[in-house]
Amino acid sequence: MSSSPPPQPFKFPREHSFPPFFTPQTNLTTHHAQQTKWSSLVLSYCRHHRIFKLSLSDSLSQSDLFHNQQINRRLSPQHQRSIIDFLRKEGRAEYQKENGGDLVYIYWRTPEEWAGIIESWIEETAQKGQVLTVYELLEGENTRGSEFYGMDREVLIKALNVLVKRGKAQIFGQEDSLGVKFF
Amino acid sequence: MSRKAVGLAAFDRSRLTSASYASHGSSLKSSNASALETQLSVFRSLLQQFASTHSKDIRSNPKFRKEFARMCTAIGVDPLASSSSGGEGGGGSIWSQLLGRSVNDFYFGLAVRVVEVCGETRGENGGLIEVRKVGEIINKRGVDGGGGNVTEDDILRAVGTLKPLGSGFSVVKVGKKPYIRSVPKELNTDQSAVLEAVQVLGYVSVSMLMVNLKWARARAQTAVEDLVGEGMLWVDKQAEEEWEYWSPGFMLEVVEGEGGGE
Amino acid sequence: MGTSTSKITPQDQAILDLKTQRDKLHQYQKRIQSLTTRETEIAKQLLAQNDKPRALLALRRKKYQQSLLAQTDSQLEQLEKLVSSVEFALIQKDIVFGLQQGTKVLKEIHKEMGGIENVEKLMGETADAIAYQQEVSELIGGRISTHDEEEVEAELEALAAEVTGTGKTKTPAEELPSVPNTGFPSRQQEPARQEEQQAKVAERREALLT
Numbered sequence: 001m002s003s004s005p006p007p008q009p010f011k012f013p014r015e016h017s018f019p020p021f022f023t024p025q026t027n028l029t030t031h032h033a034q035q036t037k038w039s040s041l042v043l044s045y046c047r048h049h050r051i052f053k054l055s056l057s058d059s060l061s062q063s064d065l066f067h068n069q070q071i072n073r074r075l076s077p078q079h080q081r082s083i084i085d086f087l088r089k090e091g092r093a094e095y096q097k098e099n100g101g102d103l104v105y106i107y108w109r110t111p112e113e114w115a116g117i118i119e120s121w122i123e124e125t126a127q128k129g130q131v132l133t134v135y136e137l138l139e140g141e142n143t144r145g146s147e148f149y150g151m152d153r154e155v156l157i158k159a160l161n162v163l164v165k166r167g168k169a170q171i172f173g174q175e176d177s178l179g180v181k182f183f
Numbered sequence: 184m185s186r187k188a189v190g191l192a193a194f195d196r197s198r199l200t201s202a203s204y205a206s207h208g209s210s211l212k213s214s215n216a217s218a219l220e221t222q223l224s225v226f227r228s229l230l231q232q233f234a235s236t237h238s239k240d241i242r243s244n245p246k247f248r249k250e251f252a253r254m255c256t257a258i259g260v261d262p263l264a265s266s267s268s269g270g271e272g273g274g275g276s277i278w279s280q281l282l283g284r285s286v287n288d289f290y291f292g293l294a295v296r297v298v299e300v301c302g303e304t305r306g307e308n309g310g311l312i313e314v315r316k317v318g319e320i321i322n323k324r325g326v327d328g329g330g331g332n333v334t335e336d337d338i339l340r341a342v343g344t345l346k347p348l349g350s351g352f353s354v355v356k357v358g359k360k361p362y363i364r365s366v367p368k369e370l371n372t373d374q375s376a377v378l379e380a381v382q383v384l385g386y387v388s389v390s391m392l393m394v395n396l397k398w399a400r401a402r403a404q405t406a407v408e409d410l411v412g413e414g415m416l417w418v419d420k421q422a423e424e425e426w427e428y429w430s431p432g433f434m435l436e437v438v439e440g441e442g443g444g445e
Numbered sequence: 446m447g448t449s450t451s452k453i454t455p456q457d458q459a460i461l462d463l464k465t466q467r468d469k470l471h472q473y474q475k476r477i478q479s480l481t482t483r484e485t486e487i488a489k490q491l492l493a494q495n496d497k498p499r500a501l502l503a504l505r506r507k508k509y510q511q512s513l514l515a516q517t518d519s520q521l522e523q524l525e526k527l528v529s530s531v532e533f534a535l536i537q538k539d540i541v542f543g544l545q546q547g548t549k550v551l552k553e554i555h556k557e558m559g560g561i562e563n564v565e566k567l568m569g570e571t572a573d574a575i576a577y578q579q580e581v582s583e584l585i586g587g588r589i590s591t592h593d594e595e596e597v598e599a600e601l602e603a604l605a606a607e608v609t610g611t612g613k614t615k616t617p618a619e620e621l622p623s624v625p626n627t628g629f630p631s632r633q634q635e636p637a638r639q640e641e642q643q644a645k646v647a648e649r650r651e652a653l654l655t
């Protein structure tokens with residue numbers, strides 16, 4: 001359904017084949033170092049595959065991110081949650097629903113960063129004062145090749161809302177046919 | 184002329200001769216000393232000349248650097264020893280005096296990078312890192328001043344320059360390999376033995392220690408747990424039989440194709 | 446800060462509606478395209494199973510869908526045209542509005558100038574005033590006597606001489622009596638301040654010598 005997978009496989013860092021990496025370490029400093037490595041790994045993995053939303057249970061059982069088959073090590077659900085929490089504290093993840101749930105937004109670009117990208121795209125293509133549909137931003141011929149082409153709709157709307165707050169855009173229309181006007 | 188001197192005058196004469204011997208002796212001594220001094224100063228100036236004409240090589244060529252350092256130590260000059268302990272006035276190490284700082288700066292600069300690497304990796308290795316790994320990381324990032332890689336020898340020397348700062352950086356031997364320890368913690372012999380075993384085997388478990396070192400379970404357990412507590416080992420609880428303990432140095436392996444055993 | 450209560454005009458809403466229609470057509474096309482490729486696949490499979498009539502049916506369906514696709518294409522084109530002409534009309538509207546404003550301002554300025562007659566009258570008056578002024582200066586010019594004129598010219602000459610540096614210039618050194626003029630012939634043309642300092646130095650030196 002989503003965009004086609006990139007041609008190159010993701011190159012895992014060395015710690016991903018380090019067996020203890022999949023066991024939460026007991027020493028606090030070590031644990032912190034471990035969490036830092038995990039969160040940067042999750043971010044770069046999602047960036048590589050353009051994953052915007054992660055299903056915790058699915059990714060645990062299916063993806064090669066939390067499960068290294070070669071060394072037969074996988075992350076426990078609790079450990080996975082703690083890594084997501086670590087990311088959340090850095091503003092790099094957000095549960096889709098308040099307090100928990102299975103779906104998590106992974107912000108390898110935060111909505112603020114996306115907002116900046118969209119804003120400069122609007123600027124470059126001289127579309128201030130124009131009305132664009134959300135669909136057009138995501139799949140239009142005009143945005144093909146831009147970084148947000150084919151991105152997650154919900155994350156896009158979050159980014160647009162950032163622009164709304166800054167007074168740079170206004171969202172209007174029906175839920176299924178949202179439009180934005182840029183200022 | 185074997186004339187026995189008698190009488191009071193004899194005393195006088197013998198005093199005179201002994202005095203003249205003494206003066207002659209001291210003049211000899213001083214002439215020797217001054218000769219030595221000139222020799223030393225000639226040697227110094229030669230060394231200086233050599234160092235300044237080859238300072239580029241010393242900086243960029245690790246082999247050359249090593250040979251130069253060896254030459255210095257062979258003639259009893261510790262090139263990096265701070266003069267404050269050596270008594271020689273003037274400040275700065277002999278290399279800094281001789282070379283107008285450039286070589287000295289090389290080691291101080293390197294020391295800073297070593298400290299950086301130790302600091303960055305302290306979280307994951309508890310402040311104990313193999314010298315070779317430090318070298319790999321530094322070489323991968325590139326040394327400023329261009330050309331040539333740093334050798335383990337250079338790093339050891341650089342760590343030596345940190346000693347006067349009382350910074351708590353020291354070199355310890357675990358097994359046959361030198362490590363840099365950046366937290367002031369003493370390893371007891373059991374811990375060193377465990378680390379050495381990890382070096383050889385890749386990882387250890389309590390029963391492996393019991394078999395290989397003929398330790399009681401409690402002893403092996405304590406040693407391993409202490410090391411985990413210090414952050415020097417990582418525990419893997421998903422191993423099939425029992426918990427395994429790994430060296431975090433594994434994650435730092437920069438070599439592309441499995442570098443592995445040595 | 447919710448400063449913008451709503452900057453959305455009815456036109457914006459209309460454009461959005463148009464664009465939404467266009468998006469829907471776009472999606473429809475995508476759907477049909479995937480359908481047609483599937484029909485081809487089905488036809489192939491049926492052929493492989495030797496079910497000719499049903500393969501033919503699939504191909505017919507495909508044909509029909511392709512005709513739909515062509516239709517939507519032209520519709521899409523029309524919509525796109527409409528969108529862009531609406532957008533262009535909006536710009537034109539802005540331009541007309543701008544022109545209107547400009548004309549209005551221009552008119553107001555003209556009004557403030559009080560019409561052509563007023564300007565003509567004003568110009569006449571200006572000409573009168575200039576003529577009068579000329580008359581006055583001629584009168585004054587005539588009054589100045591030849592004697593005065595000579596004096597004025599002499600002053601001009603003196604000024605000119607001072608500027609060019611020739612003729613009898615008053616050296617600043619003369620103002621400092623203790624310095625012999627002849628001692629520093631070359632320095633005379635230097636700026637006064639430097640001259641002054643040098644003079645002082647010379648003065649001191651002389652005092653020491655004597």
